[in-house]
Amino acid sequence: MFKLNGNLGLCGAHRTGKTTLAIALSSHLNIPFIRTTTSQVFADLGLDPAEPMDFITRLFVQNHVLDAAEQVWQNSAVPFVSDRTPIDMIAYTLGDIQGKTEVEFDLLNQYIDRCFASTNQFFQNLAIIQPGIPLVYEEGKAALNVAYIEHINILVIGLCSDSRLKAKVFCNAREAIALDVRISKILKEFA
Numbered sequence: 001m002f003k004l005n006g007n008l009g010l011c012g013a014h015r016t017g018k019t020t021l022a023i024a025l026s027s028h029l030n031i032p033f034i035r036t037t038t039s040q041v042f043a044d045l046g047l048d049p050a051e052p053m054d055f056i057t058r059l060f061v062q063n064h065v066l067d068a069a070e071q072v073w074q075n076s077a078v079p080f081v082s083d084r085t086p087i088d089m090i091a092y093t094l095g096d097i098q099g100k101t102e103v104e105f106d107l108l109n110q111y112i113d114r115c116f117a118s119t120n121q122f123f124q125n126l127a128i129i130q131p132g133i134p135l136v137y138e139e140g141k142a143a144l145n146v147a148y149i150e151h152i153n154i155l156v157i158g159l160c161s162d163s164r165l166k167a168k169v170f171c172n173a174r175e176a177i178a179l180d181v182r183i184s185k186i187l188k189e190f191a
Contacts, residue, residue, distance in 0.1 A: 004029050004191055006124025007078060009085035009167075011160070013152035015136075015144060016129045021182055022083040028183055029191065034076050036069045036084040055103050058096045059111055062089050066118060073122045085123055086115035087165075091155035095148070116164040125190045126167045128156055132177040 008025065010018040019035070026033035041064050042049045053061070066089055073082065090112050097103055119126075131153055135144045160169045170189040176182055 004031060004079045004081075004125070007073075007122055008081045008125045008127065008186075008190060009087075009119070009123040010081070010083050010127050010129050011085040011087045011091075012129040012156050013091075013131060013149040015133075015149060016131050016153075017133045017177075017179070017182075018129050019083040021129060021179065021186075022081050024179055024183055025081045025186060028187065029079075029081065032077055032080045034072055034080045034082040036065075036072060036082060038065050038084060041065045041068050053096070055097065055101055055108075058093055059104075059107055062093050062111065065089055066115065070118055070122070082123075085126060086118040087126065087156055087159050088152075090115045090159055091152050094155055095152050113164075116162070120164075120166045123167045126160060126165075126169045127186050127189070128153075128160055128169065128171040129182070130172055130174045132174050 010022050010025075012018060022035075023033050039049065042061065045061060045064065047053065047057070047061060066086060069082075069084060069086070069089075073080075093108070093111060131146075131149050135146070135149075157171065159165070160171070168190070170186065172182055172185060176185055
């Protein structure tokens with residue numbers, strides 16, 4: 001029987017199989033799977049995650065996403081596995097910043113600090129799930145832009161090496177896309 005030391009958060013870009021993998025790991029570890037509600041937060045706010053937005057709107061949405069996730073994680077049994085982490089939330093916020101994006105830098109830094117603190121509070125283990133599985137369109141999900149997914153992936157990898165992060169981090173090999181292979185590698189690393 002596998003035993004997990006602390007909570008496990010799967011992080012990475014959208015459409016990489018994090019939710020499917022989290023559900024499978026939950027079953028293997030016999031611990032709760034905690035689903036986050038990113039798409040629902042966008043819907044509640046009347047926004048489409050596939051549409052571009054200005055920085056202030058992005059930060060507004062991301063703070064709501066983090067609020068909703070923290071509430072779910074706070075009310076959960078320990079240990080658990082989740083399909084999102086605040087690291088993902090930082091990556092999506094940074095991913096929208098381009099050369100001419102007007103950014104309130106103090107607000108951005110406050111949000112990033114909040115995300116690192118939240119990650120350290122709720123997750124002892126992080127597994128980066130890299131792109132590679134076939135992309136399938138789903139209504140209400142973020143855009144299937146391969147370059148954008150890769151951009152987010154690289155941001156997540158960089159964020160997971162930041163000294164503010166206290167969790168143990170494992171980066172799933174890009175070629176490890178079969179569900180059983182992903183499960184065995186994560187269990188070997190954390191259980």
